[in-house]
Amino acid sequence: MTTGAGLTAWQRFRKTFKRDGALHVMLLLPLLLLILYHYVPMAGIIIGFKNYKGTKGIFGSTWVGFENFQTLFQTSGFARALRNTVIIAVWKIVLQIAVPVSFSLLLNEMNSQGTKRVIQSIIYLPHFISWVIMASIVGTILSPATGVVNVLLEKITGNTIFFLGNNTWFRPVLIISSIWKNFGYSTIVYLAALAGVDPSLLEVAEIDGAGYWKRMLHVTLPSIVPTIILMSTLSIGNILNAGFDQVYNLLNSAVMETGDILDTMVYRYGITNSNYSISTVASLFKSSISMILMIISYRLAFRFSGYRLF
Amino acid sequence: MFKIKRNYRENTARRVFKVFNYCFCCLTALLCLAPMIHVMALSLSASKYVNSGMVLLVPKGLQLTAYKDLLAKEQFFISMWISVKRVLLGLVINMTVIILASYPLSKRSSEFAGRQVYVWIFIFSMLFGAGLIPTYLIVANTGLLNTIWALILPGAVQVSNIILLQNFMKALPDEISEAAFIDGAGHWRTLTQVILPLCKPSLAAISLFVMVGHWNDWFAGSIYMQSYKDYPLQTYLQTQIIDWSKTDIEYMDPEMLALKAAQSSTRSAQMFLAMIPILCVYPFLQKHFTKGIVMGSVKG
Numbered sequence: 001m002t003t004g005a006g007l008t009a010w011q012r013f014r015k016t017f018k019r020d021g022a023l024h025v026m027l028l029l030p031l032l033l034l035i036l037y038h039y040v041p042m043a044g045i046i047i048g049f050k051n052y053k054g055t056k057g058i059f060g061s062t063w064v065g066f067e068n069f070q071t072l073f074q075t076s077g078f079a080r081a082l083r084n085t086v087i088i089a090v091w092k093i094v095l096q097i098a099v100p101v102s103f104s105l106l107l108n109e110m111n112s113q114g115t116k117r118v119i120q121s122i123i124y125l126p127h128f129i130s131w132v133i134m135a136s137i138v139g140t141i142l143s144p145a146t147g148v149v150n151v152l153l154e155k156i157t158g159n160t161i162f163f164l165g166n167n168t169w170f171r172p173v174l175i176i177s178s179i180w181k182n183f184g185y186s187t188i189v190y191l192a193a194l195a196g197v198d199p200s201l202l203e204v205a206e207i208d209g210a211g212y213w214k215r216m217l218h219v220t221l222p223s224i225v226p227t228i229i230l231m232s233t234l235s236i237g238n239i240l241n242a243g244f245d246q247v248y249n250l251l252n253s254a255v256m257e258t259g260d261i262l263d264t265m266v267y268r269y270g271i272t273n274s275n276y277s278i279s280t281v282a283s284l285f286k287s288s289i290s291m292i293l294m295i296i297s298y299r300l301a302f303r304f305s306g307y308r309l310f
Numbered sequence: 311m312f313k314i315k316r317n318y319r320e321n322t323a324r325r326v327f328k329v330f331n332y333c334f335c336c337l338t339a340l341l342c343l344a345p346m347i348h349v350m351a352l353s354l355s356a357s358k359y360v361n362s363g364m365v366l367l368v369p370k371g372l373q374l375t376a377y378k379d380l381l382a383k384e385q386f387f388i389s390m391w392i393s394v395k396r397v398l399l400g401l402v403i404n405m406t407v408i409i410l411a412s413y414p415l416s417k418r419s420s421e422f423a424g425r426q427v428y429v430w431i432f433i434f435s436m437l438f439g440a441g442l443i444p445t446y447l448i449v450a451n452t453g454l455l456n457t458i459w460a461l462i463l464p465g466a467v468q469v470s471n472i473i474l475l476q477n478f479m480k481a482l483p484d485e486i487s488e489a490a491f492i493d494g495a496g497h498w499r500t501l502t503q504v505i506l507p508l509c510k511p512s513l514a515a516i517s518l519f520v521m522v523g524h525w526n527d528w529f530a531g532s533i534y535m536q537s538y539k540d541y542p543l544q545t546y547l548q549t550q551i552i553d554w555s556k557t558d559i560e561y562m563d564p565e566m567l568a569l570k571a572a573q574s575s576t577r578s579a580q581m582f583l584a585m586i587p588i589l590c591v592y593p594f595l596q597k598h599f600t601k602g603i604v605m606g607s608v609k610g
Contacts, residue, residue: 016423022497023414023422030411030467031431037448037464038435044444058447103338106331115332121596122339128588129346130526132544133581136551137345140352140574148348151363184342212324245529249552270443271533283441291437309436309473310415310429 048280068281077256077265078282084171085261088242091175093235099183101228104190105216120191123184131181135249138177139164165254174259178246186231193227194220226305233301237294240286262286346585353377353578360574376575386580388539389546392458393525396542400462400524401517404471408516411472413501416479436469442533449534460534461527461542468523471516478512479505514598518591525587543584551577 007015017024048068050061072078103123110116126134141147142163150160163169197220205215244263251259262282270279301307347367352360356371364370380386411432419425439445445464454460482505490500506513531545538549 020422020424023417024424026410026414026497026501027428030407030472031428033407033463034431034435034467036452037445038440038467041440041444041448042438044447045440047444047447103335107335109328109331110335111328115336119335119339121593123342125589125592126342126345128522128526128592129585130528130544132526132528132548132552133584134345136547136577136581137349139552140578141345141348146361146363146574148363148366180342212327249548266442270446276443280441280443283439283443287439287441294437309433310476 045280045284047277048284050277052276052280054274054276064277068277069285072278072281072285077260080257081260081262081265084258085240085242085263088171088174088247088261089239091171092178092243093232093238095175095179096182096186096235097228097232099179100186100190101224103183104187104194104224105220107187107191108194108220109212109216120184120188123187125184126181127185129181131243131245131249134177134181135246138173138250142173164250164252167255167258170250170255170259174243174247174250178243189231190224190227193224197223230301230305230307233297233304234307236297236300237290239293240290346582346589349578349585350582353575353582355575357575376579379576380579380583383576383580385538385541385546386543386583389541389543390583392540393543396458396461397521397524399458401520403462403466404468404520404524405513405517407466408468408471408475408520409501409506409513411467412475412479413497413505415472416476432467432469432472435467446533455534456536456540461524461530465530468520471519474516475509475512478509482508511598518598521591522588547580547584550580 044058047058047061049063049065050058051064051067052058052061107116107119110119142149144150144160144162144165149163154160161169163173201219201223202215205219210218240262242261242263244261244267247259247261248264248267251264263286266279266283266286269275269282298307298309344367348365351365351367351369353376354369354372354374355365356373356375359365359370414422415425415429415432417425449455449460449464454463486504486508487500490504495504526544528542528544528548531540531542532548535541535545538546541549
């Protein structure tokens with residue numbers, strides 16, 4: 001718009017500032033809140049390098065260097081939590097792509113637009129119910145004495161399974177209930193991509209003699225591959241996010257071996273045991289690795305799909 | 311001749327597939343709805359049927375005892391009121407912040423010197439978080455503990471929603487704001503009178519996210535509120551339905567189970583009441599919301 005030809009640097013600055021002043025003012029409140037509650041706490045990470053005592057405050061506590069990291073890595077619960085986190089998260093990531101893709105392909109084969117829309121609206125409803133309530137529903141349904149699933153199991157096999165108190169079953173319960181709650185939400189994205197498939201491509205394929213199956217395999221599926229690639233690359237950043245809200249609300253002492261994740265460990269050390277330094281170090285470990293994973297994932301998403309955050 | 315025959319055979323297979331597909335899709339939809347109906351049925355059933363696991367989707371021995379018992383639980387309603395206040399206050403504050411941040415960031419760098427610096431400040435806050443304890447200490451030091459502001463201010467800047475809205479604004483034709491500027495409007499007027507009315511679908515979707523997010527959040531309440539009297543609904547529910555079911559898992563004795571069964575109707579009633587607002591808002595904003603997600607996730 002305005003070119004700065006013939007003006008001094010100061011005049012140019014004043015000119016752009018006069019033009020953009022309102023924009024800077026608009027950003028003032030968001031920025032203030034962001035700095036106060038996101039950036040200032042980052043300074044608080046120093047308590048991870050101190051032996052934090054509430055009575056001495058952040059600055060009065062003594063420095064201990066990397067001692068807290070050593071303590072954390074030597075805790076037997078840490079390796080276990082890291083392993084559980086990655087296993088649970090990777091299963092969730094893979095199924096959270098496979099299930100919605102398959103389901104959107106099936107839904108796309110339905111002719112009746114009305115039914116399709118109703119089903120589509122119903123399947124993402126669970127996404128909006130809190131994990132507190134969902135966890136309680138899961139607990140109710142799977143309850144060994146009165147739950148529907150076990151009542152049926154007992155009729156069929158004569159045995160009941162204590163799903164939430166059993167190390168073999170706990171992870172599958174987490175993964176399946178998470179997919180069940182969230183698959184409908186991702187399905188929307190794939191359905192939108194499917195709606196964009198060029199009908200003339202399908203017609204051409206039909207004239208060439210391709211049946212329904214061949215058309216799906218060679219025309220429909222390839223046209224949503226870019227979306228699948230984008231969603232997969234973006235989910236790389238979640239490898240250390242096993243889902244705190246869900247796991248915390250289902251976790252119990254019987255299944256710590258397979259169910260304790262990094263986030264629940266951070267919570268337990270920080271809030272339950274008031275060991276602020278160890279908790280901070282554990283979350284610092286998690287955030288640092290997550291940051292690297294997210295940078296990788298955004299880079300890949302940009303390279304493969306031209307995806308940009310802003 | 312061959313072609314006709316082939317088509318016919320495919321049609322039979324196709325028809326079978328379609329019937330199966332139809333049933334499968336409907337069953338899946340039912341499976342997503344069933345738990346909500348199940349909870350409602352449990353809350354309306356007599357406890358002897360609930361005990362024996364006989365209630366599925368239809369209430370057995372219809373009764374309202376659970377809801378009557380619930381009326382005696384004063385804290386449930388206090389917490390619900392706290393949640394309502396939180397949703398309204400949070401909606402105003404979050405949306406203000408989201409709109410104020412989205413408009414400047416939707417400008418191109420050539421139109422807004424310094425945009426890139428702001429963008430990086432926002433992106434970095436998404437990539438790296440300080441963690442539970444450092445954030446807690448700041449919230450405590452700014453005097454927010456035990457106030458409703460602790461549930462709102464720390465999460466007031468939702469970068470993912472800012473990204474959604476600024477993408478929507480970017481997609482509007484440049485001519486619109488250029489015309490507004492020629493007519494003499496500044497940035498503020500352009501934003502409030504020209505841009506915002508055009509962003510309605512996106513604003514509707516984001517408002518839904520924000521409201522549901524505040525309604526469903528239990529964690530902030532559980533760490534920033536020291537007395538259960540200040541708990542928002544989900545935090546209160548968490549102490550009522552989750553902690554309790556854990557002790558049940560830990561001590562599997564028959565007496566505990568009997569107690570659990572007696573209380574499970576009341577639990578279900580609380581769960582169902584907490585879901586109702588979501589079920590009410592859902593159909594209205596659902597249409598906008600689909601547009602909103604799709605626009606944000608697969609643009610271009």
